Amino acid sequence: MRRNLSGMHWLDIIVAALLIIGGINWGLVGFFEFNLVAAIFGEGTAMSRVIYALVGLSALYEIFEYTVGFRSMQHRWCDLEAPATSVRH
Template sequence: MDRLALILVIVGALNWLLVGLFQWDLVAALFGGESSWISRTVYTLVGLAGIYCLSLLFRERAVQR
């Protein structure tokens, strides 16, 4: 679950990078615009993954020897 959440957060971060640098929304371009249900689903999954990844900040690290 952690890896899937991190992958979605990375996808979201790269999408925001493209929006910031080139004013181009990759998710909207791939899935038919910002208001299409597929794009909104991707945005929602990325947002939920970001919320889930907040838990990674507060998790205890396993000590490896």
């Protein structure tokens, strides 16, 4: 099944990328005690705080989309125009 990504909003792509980066970073912290963001940008620097803030805002955006904006998100991610499949009895 092929998904139609032409209607996906650019913000959704950025948010997804930031959440993946944040998830990988937290996985590294949890499993290996290694903070990739701090290693790249420095511990407690303005840039690392900006990255953390953007990841947090991305999570809030997704919470909003999953609760209030769920219908619109479904239309962006799913191909709702696909023909219905026959049901076997």
